[in-house]
Amino acid sequence: xxxxxxSMNVILDEATVDGGRIRYEQRxxxxxxxxxxxxxxxxxxxxxxxxxxxKVKVDARxxxxxxxxxxxxxxxxxxxxxxxxxxxxxxxxAGAEVRATAALNGAEDLELHVERLVLPPDAAxxxxxxxxxxxxxxGEARATRRGPRITGEAHLSxxxxxxxxxxxxxxxxxxxxxxxxxxxxxxLSQLIANGPKSALQLTLEAHGGGRxxxxxxxxxxxxxxxxxxxxxxxxxxxxxxDASDGVVSLRKLDVRLPGVALTxxxxxxxxxxxxxxxxxxxxxAAFGNTLGKLAGRRGVPIRGTGAATFRVxxxxxxxxxVASGRFPLLEYGVHRARELRLDLDVRDVRRPLAGKARVDxxxxxxxxxxxxxxxxxxxxxSTHGELVVEASTAGSIEVVLAARGEVDPDGRGVTLxxxxxxxxxxxxxxxxxxxxxxxxxxxxxxxxxLRSGAQRLWVDLEKTERRVEASLEIDCLDLSxxxxxxxxxxxxxxxxxxxxxxxxxxxxxxxxxxxxxxxGGQLRQxxxxxxxxDASWAERRARGTIEGSGVGVRARGDFDLPLAALRxxxxxxxxxxxxxxxFAVEQVxxxxxxxxxxHGRLSGEVRLRGTAxxxxxxxxxxxxxxxxxxRAPMDVDGS
Numbered sequence: 001x002x003x004x005x006x007s008m009n010v011i012l013d014e015a016t017v018d019g020g021r022i023r024y025e026q027r028x029x030x031x032x033x034x035x036x037x038x039x040x041x042x043x044x045x046x047x048x049x050x051x052x053x054x055k056v057k058v059d060a061r062x063x064x065x066x067x068x069x070x071x072x073x074x075x076x077x078x079x080x081x082x083x084x085x086x087x088x089x090x091x092x093x094a095g096a097e098v099r100a101t102a103a104l105n106g107a108e109d110l111e112l113h114v115e116r117l118v119l120p121p122d123a124a125x126x127x128x129x130x131x132x133x134x135x136x137x138x139g140e141a142r143a144t145r146r147g148p149r150i151t152g153e154a155h156l157s158x159x160x161x162x163x164x165x166x167x168x169x170x171x172x173x174x175x176x177x178x179x180x181x182x183x184x185x186x187x188l189s190q191l192i193a194n195g196p197k198s199a200l201q202l203t204l205e206a207h208g209g210g211r212x213x214x215x216x217x218x219x220x221x222x223x224x225x226x227x228x229x230x231x232x233x234x235x236x237x238x239x240x241x242d243a244s245d246g247v248v249s250l251r252k253l254d255v256r257l258p259g260v261a262l263t264x265x266x267x268x269x270x271x272x273x274x275x276x277x278x279x280x281x282x283x284x285a286a287f288g289n290t291l292g293k294l295a296g297r298r299g300v301p302i303r304g305t306g307a308a309t310f311r312v313x314x315x316x317x318x319x320x321x322v323a324s325g326r327f328p329l330l331e332y333g334v335h336r337a338r339e340l341r342l343d344l345d346v347r348d349v350r351r352p353l354a355g356k357a358r359v360d361x362x363x364x365x366x367x368x369x370x371x372x373x374x375x376x377x378x379x380x381x382s383t384h385g386e387l388v389v390e391a392s393t394a395g396s397i398e399v400v401l402a403a404r405g406e407v408d409p410d411g412r413g414v415t416l417x418x419x420x421x422x423x424x425x426x427x428x429x430x431x432x433x434x435x436x437x438x439x440x441x442x443x444x445x446x447x448x449x450l451r452s453g454a455q456r457l458w459v460d461l462e463k464t465e466r467r468v469e470a471s472l473e474i475d476c477l478d479l480s481x482x483x484x485x486x487x488x489x490x491x492x493x494x495x496x497x498x499x500x501x502x503x504x505x506x507x508x509x510x511x512x513x514x515x516x517x518x519x520g521g522q523l524r525q526x527x528x529x530x531x532x533x534d535a536s537w538a539e540r541r542a543r544g545t546i547e548g549s550g551v552g553v554r555a556r557g558d559f560d561l562p563l564a565a566l567r568x569x570x571x572x573x574x575x576x577x578x579x580x581x582x583f584a585v586e587q588v589x590x591x592x593x594x595x596x597x598x599h600g601r602l603s604g605e606v607r608l609r610g611t612a613x614x615x616x617x618x619x620x621x622x623x624x625x626x627x628x629x630x631r632a633p634m635d636v637d638g639s
């Protein structure tokens with residue numbers, strides 16, 4: 001007996017299931033249900049001598065009820081002795097099919113053959129609602145490993161299109177003798193909703209390898225001939241790149257897409273990079289209406305013309321980037337800019353504020369939704385440790401921002417010495433110097449205080465990979481002096497708002513405290529509104545107390561709610577109470593300027609108990625001396 005080997009025998013002789021049912025429910029934001037009924041299963045399993053002898057046979061069939069009705073069958077057989085193993089799989093569900101075999105003889109001798117793959121769109125969409133393809137995907141594949149060398153081929157088809165791939169790879173040498181991928185006759189109108197008519201062709205050929213940029217050798221070639229797509233031109237596309245002697249060279253990149261052309265060339269080593277290129281946009285709408293439909297049925301809502309150039313050179317870890325662009329028209333959805341200009345020169349992208357840097361973005365006019373802007377500009381310059389930021393716009397939004405500061409020697413932070421933010425309703429100024437840091441270990445905003453008369457805003461924030469600490473103070477914010485461009489005038493917003501808030505803990509799950517006080521508030525015709533809110537957030541629960549009054553009504557309450565559990569329907573306890581104090585109905589009518597055919601006094605309570613999955617709501621209403629129109633007074637108690 002081999003003492004280093006433990007003997008284990010497992011025998012499952014004819015396990016059966018008849019009339020079985022399986023139901024899986026995923027209760028998250030993306031709710032998912034998989035239900036199987038009429039399940040019949042037969043299984044025989046034997047594992048002898050610690051797995052040296054293996055024999056498995058499983059046959060199952062049933063009816064898939066959700067997410068897509070249809071029959072389900074699965075047949076699995078496996079056998080083996082010693083290091084030799086064979087497995088056969090035959091699976092079908094709601095029209096989808098997979099038939100595959102695998103043979104293993106030791107860790108480095110493997111054959112895998114997918115004999116048949118069929119994936120209809122309705123079957124795929126049942127499990128993946130966002131699955132985009134309209135045609136059935138069919139395919140087959142084969143892969144073989146002999147020692148360190150892997151070879152394989154795969155063939156896929158959908159509609160009239162076909163993709164064929166073949167190649168090899170050596171795991172020890174970490175290189176390939178050759179990999180080829182060919183796409184033929186790809187018609188997007190057959191594959192995606194509202195896709196453009198096309199017959200796309202593309203070939204990719206590559207060989208070589210290497211474990212680092214320094215040892216890389218080989219080449220990559222991509223070629224697509226010119227063809228039609230939705231009445232526009234696709235291609236030609238040519239990408240030629242190779243690597244040798246520690247240098248990767250992009251000999252040619254010339255991509256012609258509908259309405260857009262991109263060209264570039266350059267080279268890179270482990271230490272330095274030099275790439276330059278140009279983007280020419282003759283008709284961005286042609287791009288959005290053709291290839292843009294890969295992102296959705298309606299395509300990408302982009303329109304315009306223009307051109308841009310770019311250059312990247314210098315050390316790989318901190319290259320210089322220079323870019324310049326001119327776009328007479330650039331439109332995306334409801335947003336539009338005319339005569340847009342961009343000039344950018346950053347000497348060190350890793351530390352953009354160190355040394356010299358300049359960003360200048362401006363337009364003759366812009367439309368952001370329903371806001372019309374005139375001459376919007378943004379200019380950022382950093383020279384010899386001094387940072388200047390200037391931004392302004394006129395039109396529907398009138399804003400001027402000017403800030404100056406000193407850049408830290410490492411280029412990772414700024415000491416703000418002055419800042420002015422001005423719009424027609426207010427002028428905010430920096431009270432004292434503030435610190436801003438954004439290095440790899442921590443980001444922080446320290447003691448940033450802005451004041452406008454009695455109004456004051458103060459922020460203090462520090463964030464690391466493991467922890468965040470943040471504080472916010474707002475004093476006497478005059479809601480009537482908020483920018484008119486951001487607040488609809490018909491809201492008639494008024495009042496004085498003060499806030500004390502803090503957050504701390506892990507960045508993905510911080511705890512928080514907040515106190516909100518509103519005095520003399522107004523919203524539309526509702527005046528003299530008051531609010532006191534004390535709230536906290538911890539352990540995925542919102543807790544707090546609230547008290548408010550307005551239009552002759554006063555209410556108070558408290559709550560303890562598991563907000564995440566409310567979305568997922570978990571059995572987590574919850575509690576909330578609200579008490580509406582006794583008030584005169586005619587006083588409310590007078591406060592809101594409306595005639596109400598009811599007089600008398602009302603009060604009530606709202607009580608929420610139970611769990612997030614099964615909440616219980618109780619409402620109690622009490623009325624005293626209630627008169628409806630000219631009927632006799634009455635008292636009411638209802639639940």
